[in-house]
Amino acid sequence: MAEELNERSQNILEAIVEDYISSAEPVGSRAITKRHSFNLSPASVRNVMSDLEEMGFLCSPHTSAGRVPTEKGFHYYIDSLLQVRDLSKEEETRLRQNYRFQGMKMEDIMQEVGRVMSGLSNYTGLVMAPKFASTVFRQIEFVRLSHGRLLVIYVSETGLVQNKVIEGVPDLSSHELEQISNYLNHELTGLSIQDVREKIARELQTERSNYDRLQKQALSLSSTALQDEAGDLIFVSGTSLxxxxxxxxxxxxxxxxxxxxxxxxxxxxxLDQSQTAQGVQIFIGSQSQHVEIEGCSLVTSSFSNKKGAIGTLGVIGPVRMPYSEVIPIVDFTAQLVSRILEREAE
Amino acid sequence: MAEELNERSQNILEAIVEDYISSAEPVGSRAITKRHSFNLSPASVRNVMSDLEEMGFLCSPHTSAGRVPTEKGFHYYIDSLLQVRDLSKEEETRLRQNYRFQGMKMEDIMQEVGRVMSGLSNYTGLVMAPKFASTVFRQIEFVRLSHGRLLVIYVSETGLVQNKVIEGVPDLSSHELEQISNYLNHELTGLSIQDVREKIARELQTERSNYDRLQKQALSLSSTALQDEAGDLIFVSGTSLxxxxxxxxxxxxxxxxxxxxxxxxxxxxxLDQSQTAQGVQIFIGSQSQHVEIEGCSLVTSSFSNKKGAIGTLGVIGPVRMPYSEVIPIVDFTAQLVSRILEREAE
DNA sequence: TGTTAGCACTCATCGAGACAGAGTGCTAAC
DNA sequence: GTTAGCACTCTGTCTCGATGAGTGCTAACA
Known part of the structure; x- marks a missing residue:
C-alpha cells in the first residue's frame, strides 16, 4: 500500500475517483481531459491510466469501457488524496438544527440520530447503542407482574433504560421490593455493570451471615436481572436509500x-470492529470477511461519555461514496451524540 | 358481488385461482383440464373462462396468455369458495412450539410473534402493539436524570413498559419522587389511560385546597407524562420475503x-382499520385507498386481553396468497397472543 | 525522452427481424 | 351442449448488424 505515485498519476487517479463518484460510470481518458484541465492529451492520460491499472488502482469492466477505481484505488484516494475539510460554523449550525432531542429517551435519540444522519448524507444510517455491559449503574426498579413474574427496570447513567421480565421468583410485597431496590440503588450506583456483576458474585459467595433475608434476596434478584447480555440495540434508517x-x-x-x-x-x-478505534473509520467492501456487504463501504465513528459507555454510528453505502461529505457528517454526529450522553449523565 | 355462478363456473374459477396461487402465472384452459379432472375439454373450459372474464372475475394480460384472477375473482374465491380448515391438534402443537416467550417483555414478545408468524407463513409479518391509550394503568415510577430532567417509567396491566423523558421539572428529592409515585400508584391503578387523563384533568381543575404541594406536583407530573400519545409500536419482520x-x-x-x-x-x-372487527380480516390490494400497497393483500386479526387493550397482527404479501394456509396461522397467533396478555395481566 | 495524432480493434448496447410456443376464439361437426 | 380443428395473436428469445465509446499501438513530433 506504500506504493509511490508521482504527482501526475495522483492527480489523474484523484480525477478518476471523483468523476466516478459522481457519475457511477467507468470514466474514459477523454472525459478526464475535458473535465479537469490538465494540459495533457487523452493519449497521455491513457498511458498513465494503463500504468495505474497495472498497479491495481484501476480496472476496466471490458476493453472498450473506461476505467473504474478498484478498492485499492479507493483506499489510496482516501488515505493519500482525500481532503476532508472541517465543517464551517454555518454548516455545523445547519446540521445541529436538524437534531431535536428535547424530551427523548435513549432509544428515541438513537433512532433519531440515525434518521437525521441518513437524511443528511443520503445513505443508510446505522446506530448501535452503547452495550448494556459497558453502561454504568444508576438505578434499578422492580414491578410485580402476575404471580411469580417480575419486571426489572434498569436505568444506566446515560439514561438508557432496559427492562426485562424474570420468572419464577418468590412472591414479594411491594414494600419488600421497594426495600430491595433501595438497598441495591444504594450499593451499586456508579459502578459499571461489569463491576456490579463481580461485586454481586463475590457477595453471593461469601454468604455473610449478617445479611438478612431481604439482602440476600436482593442480591439474587439483581444477579438474575443483570445476568445475560441484553440484545444489541441497533437502528437502521433509510434502508431504501x-x-x-x-x-x-x-x-x-x-x-x-x-x-x-x-x-x-x-x-x-x-460496528463492533470499529468500536475500538478513535475518530472516523472507513471500511471498504471486501476488506472485511463479510461477503454480504460486497460493494459496500462503511463510514463509522464511535461515541461515548466520559464514563466510557461506547456506541458506534455511521452510514453504509456503495464503495463509490462522496467521502469528503460523508465523513464530516459522521464525525460531527458522533461528537454531538457524545455530548448529549455527557449531558444525560449530568 | 352477489353475482350467481353455476357450479361449473365456480369449480373452474376455484381451479384457476388455486393454480395461479401456486404458479404465479396466467393459467390456460389446457392446464386446467390437465391438473383437475373435470370431464371437460379445453374448449369448454375456454367458454366458461370467457364468461368469467366478461363478469370481471378473470382477465388476460394479453390475447395469447392464460387468464389471471382479478381482485374481484380473489374476493369471490375467498368469500364463497375458500374452505379454511381448522388446525389439527398436532399442527397447533407444532405452531405453539415455535413460540418461546419465557422471560420476555412486551416489546420482545411482539417482535418475536412477528418473526415466528413470518417464518411460518413465509410472508412478511406485521404486529402492532396495543396502543398506549388503550392500556390500563398499573404502575408509574420516576427516575432522576440530570438537573431538571426526569425519566418516567409507566407500566401497563399487560406489562407494556413505556418510558419517556420530561424536561423542565422542578428538582425533587428521591424521597419526594417516591412519595409522588406511591400516591399516583395508589390513586390510578386499574384505570384506563383514558380515565386517568380525565381524572387528572378534573382534579387539576378543581385545585382543591386540601391538596398538599406534593400531590399537586404529582398530578402535574403525571399529566405531562401521560399527555401525548406515545408513537405506535409496530414491528415488521421478514421484509425480504x-x-x-x-x-x-x-x-x-x-x-x-x-x-x-x-x-x-x-x-x-x-392495521388500524382492521382493529375494530372480530376475527381474521382480509384486505385485498386497492380495496384500500393506499396506492403504495397495490398488488398486496393483508391478512390480519386483532388480539386483546379481557380489559380490552387491543393490538393487531397479520401478514402482508401478494394478492396471490395461499389464504387457506395463512388464515389459520394468523388466527391462531392472534388467539395465542391474547392468551399471553391475559396471563400477563394475572 | 516524453507527448501526441491517427488508426485499427474490441466490446457492450440497441433495434429490427425471424421464429417458436402458448393460448385464444371461432366454426363446424358430433 | 360439447368438442375437434384451425387460424390468429401475442410474447419471449435469438440473432444479426449497426453504432459508438474507448482503448492500445505505432509513428511522428518537440
Missing part, C-alpha cells in the same frame, strides 16, 4: 442488501 | 415495497 444506488439496481443485489440490513448480525459485527 | 415474490421482482416494485414497509405510516393506517 440503498436501493437508489446504481450499484445495487438489480433485483438480486437488492435482495442481498435488504437481507443483510434486515438480519443485523453482520452489521453488529462490523 | 416480500422481495422473493415474483409479483415484486422488478427493481421499481422492490423499491416501492421496501419504502412502504419502511415508513410504517401506511401500515399503521391499514
Amino acid at each position: 440503498m436501493l437508489e444506488q446504481p450499484e445495487f439496481s438489480t433485483p438480486d443485489q437488492m435482495k442481498r442488501i435488504i437481507k443483510t440490513l434486515e438480519s443485523k448480525s453482520t452489521l453488529i459485527e462490523l | 416480500m422481495l422473493e415474490q415474483p409479483e415484486f421482482s422488478t427493481p421499481d416494485q422492490m423499491k416501492r415495497i421496501i419504502k412502504t414497509l419502511e415508513s410504517k405510516s401506511t401500515l399503521i393506517e391499514l
